[in-house]
Amino acid sequence: MDNHTLITKESGEIAVLLPQINEPGQLKSLSVDELTSLAAEIRQFLIEKLSVTGGHLASNLGVVELTLALHYCYNSPRDKFIFDVGHQAYVHKMLTGRMDQFDTLRKYKGMCGFVKRSESEHDVWEAGHSSTSLSAAIGMAVARDLKGENNKVIAMIGDGALTGGMAFEALNHIGHEQKDLMVILNDNEMSIAPNVGAMHNYLSKIRSDRHYLRAKDELEMMLKKIPAIGGMLAKTGSRLKESLKYMMVPGVLFEELGLTYLGPVDGHDIHKLIETFKQADNVRGPVFVHVLTTKGKGYKPAEADSYKWHGITPYKIESGQVLKSVGNPMYTDVFGKTLIELGEQDSRIIAVTPAMPKGSGLIPFSERFPDRMIDVGIAEQHAATMCAALAMEGMKPVFAVYSTFMQRAYDQIVHDICRHNANVMFAIDRAGYVGDDGETHQGVFDIAFMRHIPNMVMMMPKDENELRHMMKTALEYNDGPIAYRYPRINGLGVHLDEELVPIPIGKWETVREGEGYAVLACGPMVQVALEAADQLKREGIHLQVVNARFMKPLDEEMLLELAENGTNMVVLEEASEAGSLGSAVLEFYASKHIFDTKVSLMGVPDRFIEHGSVKEQREETGLTAAGVVGEIKKLMSLHPYEIGKTQFPS
Ligand SMILES: Cc1ncc(C[n+]2csc(CCOP(=O)(O)OP(=O)(O)O)c2C)c(N)n1
Numbered sequence: 196m197d198n199h200t201l202i203t204k205e206s207g208e209i210a211v212l213l214p215q216i217n218e219p220g221q222l223k224s225l226s227v228d229e230l231t232s233l234a235a236e237i238r239q240f241l242i243e244k245l246s247v248t249g250g251h252l253a254s255n256l257g258v259v260e261l262t263l264a265l266h267y268c269y270n271s272p273r274d275k276f277i278f279d280v281g282h283q284a285y286v287h288k289m290l291t292g293r294m295d296q297f298d299t300l301r302k303y304k305g306m307c308g309f310v311k312r313s314e315s316e317h318d319v320w321e322a323g324h325s326s327t328s329l330s331a332a333i334g335m336a337v338a339r340d341l342k343g344e345n346n347k348v349i350a351m352i353g354d355g356a357l358t359g360g361m362a363f364e365a366l367n368h369i370g371h372e373q374k375d376l377m378v379i380l381n382d383n384e385m386s387i388a389p390n391v392g393a394m395h396n397y398l399s400k401i402r403s404d405r406h407y408l409r410a411k412d413e414l415e416m417m418l419k420k421i422p423a424i425g426g427m428l429a430k431t432g433s434r435l436k437e438s439l440k441y442m443m444v445p446g447v448l449f450e451e452l453g454l455t456y457l458g459p460v461d462g463h464d465i466h467k468l469i470e471t472f473k474q475a476d477n478v479r480g481p482v483f484v485h486v487l488t489t490k491g492k493g494y495k496p497a498e499a500d501s502y503k504w505h506g507i508t509p510y511k512i513e514s515g516q517v518l519k520s521v522g523n524p525m526y527t528d529v530f531g532k533t534l535i536e537l538g539e540q541d542s543r544i545i546a547v548t549p550a551m552p553k554g555s556g557l558i559p560f561s562e563r564f565p566d567r568m569i570d571v572g573i574a575e576q577h578a579a580t581m582c583a584a585l586a587m588e589g590m591k592p593v594f595a596v597y598s599t600f601m602q603r604a605y606d607q608i609v610h611d612i613c614r615h616n617a618n619v620m621f622a623i624d625r626a627g628y629v630g631d632d633g634e635t636h637q638g639v640f641d642i643a644f645m646r647h648i649p650n651m652v653m654m655m656p657k658d659e660n661e662l663r664h665m666m667k668t669a670l671e672y673n674d675g676p677i678a679y680r681y682p683r684i685n686g687l688g689v690h691l692d693e694e695l696v697p698i699p700i701g702k703w704e705t706v707r708e709g710e711g712y713a714v715l716a717c718g719p720m721v722q723v724a725l726e727a728a729d730q731l732k733r734e735g736i737h738l739q740v741v742n743a744r745f746m747k748p749l750d751e752e753m754l755l756e757l758a759e760n761g762t763n764m765v766v767l768e769e770a771s772e773a774g775s776l777g778s779a780v781l782e783f784y785a786s787k788h789i790f791d792t793k794v795s796l797m798g799v800p801d802r803f804i805e806h807g808s809v810k811e812q813r814e815e816t817g818l819t820a821a822g823v824v825g826e827i828k829k830l831m832s833l834h835p836y837e838i839g840k841t842q843f844p845s
C-alpha cells in the first residue's frame with residue numbers, strides 16, 4: 196500500500212514524514228525538530244484512523260513523543276520494549292511497519308489492539324492485563340545476563356498499572372537484583388478513571404511540588420558543596436545530606452528501593468526525553484524514569500475528558516461526537532440501576548471495583564452512595580480479600596469485576612472468600628466473549644475456575660430481567676459466596692419487573708417443552724437455543740430448551756428426570772468447554788453411574804479466541820443457532836430417539 200494515502204484530506208494536512216517511516220531505524224537520521232513534526236503527523240493519523248475503528252485513543256495520544264524518543268534512542272528489536280497492558284502501543288505499531296493495518300484495528304482477522312508477537316519481531320511481550328511489565332523486564336534482564344548478551348531492557352508502565360500488586364512485587368525484586376534495566380513510568384494521573392491510592396498521591400506530589408521539581412543535578416550540586424571532611428563535621432554533613440535528600444530529591448522512594456530515579460521529565464518534549472535517556476544510559480543498575488504526560492494529548496475532546504476517551508467507539512473528528520449504536524440497555528447498565536435500588540433497601544451493600552468504576556456500571560451508584568463505592572485501583576487480589584473481611588464484619592460487599600480480571604484473584608477467592616464462607620456477592624461482568632479486546636479479555640474461564648470451589652454458588656441470567664432477580668437472590672442469600680455473571684452485550688429489551696423475587700437456589704427452568712432432545716443453555720445462549728428450537732420446529736422436531744441458570748449447584752432433580760426420559764442433550768455455553776457447565780453435567784451423571792444419557796458439549800474450544808465482534812467469535816466457534824441445529828441433528832443420527840410419545844400443539 197502507498198503510505199502517502201494514509202493521511203486523508205479531511206484534516207487539510209498532508210503528512211510529509213510519516214509516509215517515509217517503514218521501520219524504526221529511519222528515525223535516527225531525523226532532527227529533533229523533525230521528530231516533533233512527526234509526532235504531530237502521528238497524532239493526526241491516530242485521530243483519523245480511530246474515528247472509524249474506535250480503540251484506545253487517549254492513552255496512545257499521550258505516548259507519541261515518548262515512543263518516538265525510545266525508538267530514536269534505542270534499537271528495537273535488539274533492545275526489548277515492554278509495554279504494560281499493551282493498549283498504548285499503537286505508535287510503536289506505526290513505527291514498526293504496521294501503519295497500513297490500522298483500518299483493521301481490533302477487527303476480525305485484523306490487527307490486534309494490544310502488543311502481539313505474531314505481528315512483528317518488535318513486539319516482544321504480550322499483555323492485556325495490567326502490571327506484568329516489570330516482572331517481564333527483570334526476567335528478560337536476568338536471561339540476558341546469563342546468556343552474556345548486552346541489549347537494553349525497557350519497561351513502560353502507566354501510573355494506573357503501577358497500582359497493581361504485581362508491579363510492587365517486581366519493583367521489590369528489581370531493586371534487589373540490581374540488573375541493568377529501565378523502568379519508564381508514564382504518569383498521566385489517570386488509570387481508566389482518575390487514578391487512586393497513596394502511590395498516586397506521592398506521584399502527584401512529585402509532579403506539583405515546586406521543591407520536588409528542581410532538577411536532580413542542581414540538588415546534587417548543592418549537596419556536594421557540603422564539606423566532606425573528617426570527624427564530627429563529616430558525620431553531620433552526611434546526615435544533613437540524607438535529610439536534604441529526603442526533603443528535596445524527587446522519587447526518593449524509588450531510590451530507597453534501589454532504583455536510580457530520573458525525572459520528572461516532560462513527556463511531550465522530545466529533546467528532554469532524549470537527554471534523559473542518555474543520562475539513564477550512564478547509570479549502572481536499574482533506572483526509574485518518571486515521565487509526565489497528558490492523556491489524550493493533541494485532541495481537545497480527549498484531553499478534556501480522557502476518562503471517556505480511554506477506549507472509544509467511532510466518533511466525528513470535528514465535534515468529538517461519539518457514534519454509539521442505539522440498542523437495548525446493556526446488562527451492565529441494568530446491573531448499575533438495580534444495585535441502586537437494592538442499595539436503597541439495604542445500607543450494608545458496598546460496591547468494590549478494581550479500577551473499573553465506569554466499565555462496571557457503578558458511576559450512578561457512587562453518585563448516590565459516595566461512601567459505599569470503593570475503587571481500590573488495579574488490585575483484584577486485594578479487592579477480593581477486602582470483600583471477605585467486609586462480609587465477615589456484617590457488610591454486604593458486591594465485588595464488581597470483569598470475568599477476565601477476576602482470574603488474578605483466584606487464590607483470594609479460594610482462601611479468603613470461600614474458605615471463610617464469607618457472604619460476598621460477585622457481580623461478574625464481561626462473562627463470555629467480549630469482542631474487540633480479544634483473547635486477553637475473554638470472560639470464558641470463570642465458571643471452570645469458580646465452580647469447583649466449595650461453598651460457591653454461581654448463576655447466569657437468560658435476560659436482563661432475570662439478572663435483577665438474581666441480584667435480589669444474591670442479596671437475600673446468607674449462606675456464603677454467591678456469583679451472578681453477565682455478558683458485555685445489550686440486553687434483550689425485555690420488561691423489567693419492579694418487584695424482585697429471589698430464585699430458588701439450584702432451580703433451572705424449562706423455557707420450551709420438547710421431546711427426546713434438549714439443550715441446556717446458560718445466559719445469552721438460551722436465546723440461541725430458542726432460535727435453534729424454532730428452526731427445528733419447522734422440521735417437526737421439538738427441542739426442549741432449559742435455562743440452566745445455576746452453574747452451581749446444578750438442578751439435579753431436572754437432570755435425573757431428563758435421564759429417566761431418555762433425553763439426549765447438548766450443553767450450550769459461552770464458556771470454556773473444559774471445566775464449565777457441560778463438564779459439571781457429565782460429572783454429575785458419572786457420579787450417579789448414569790452412563791446411558793448422551794451429552795454433547797458446545798462451548799469455547801481449547802484455544803484462545805482472537806479479537807472481532809462477539810457475533811464473529813460465536814460464529815467461529817459454532818455457538819450459533821445453526822451450530823445447535825447441526826449438533827442436534829448429529830445427535831439424532833448417532834442416537835435416534837423414538838419421537839412421538841408426546842403431542843405438541845402445532
Ligand atoms: C488486571 C487488570 N485489571 C484491569 C485492567 C483494565 N485496565 C486496562 S488499562 C487500565 C488503566 C491503566 O492505566 P495506566 O497504566 O495509567 O495507563 P494509561 O491508559 O493511563 O496510559 C485498566 C484499569 C487490566 N487491563 N488489567
Ligand SMILES: CC(=O)[C@@H](O)[C@H](O)COP(=O)(O)O
Pocket residue numbers: 280282323387505506554625629632683
Ligand atoms: C485495556 C483494557 O483492559 C481496558 O481498557 C478494556 O479495553 C476495557 O474494556 P471494556 O470496553 O469492556 O470496558
Ligand SMILES: [Mg+2]
Pocket residue numbers: 353354355356381382383384385386
Ligand atoms: Mg495513566
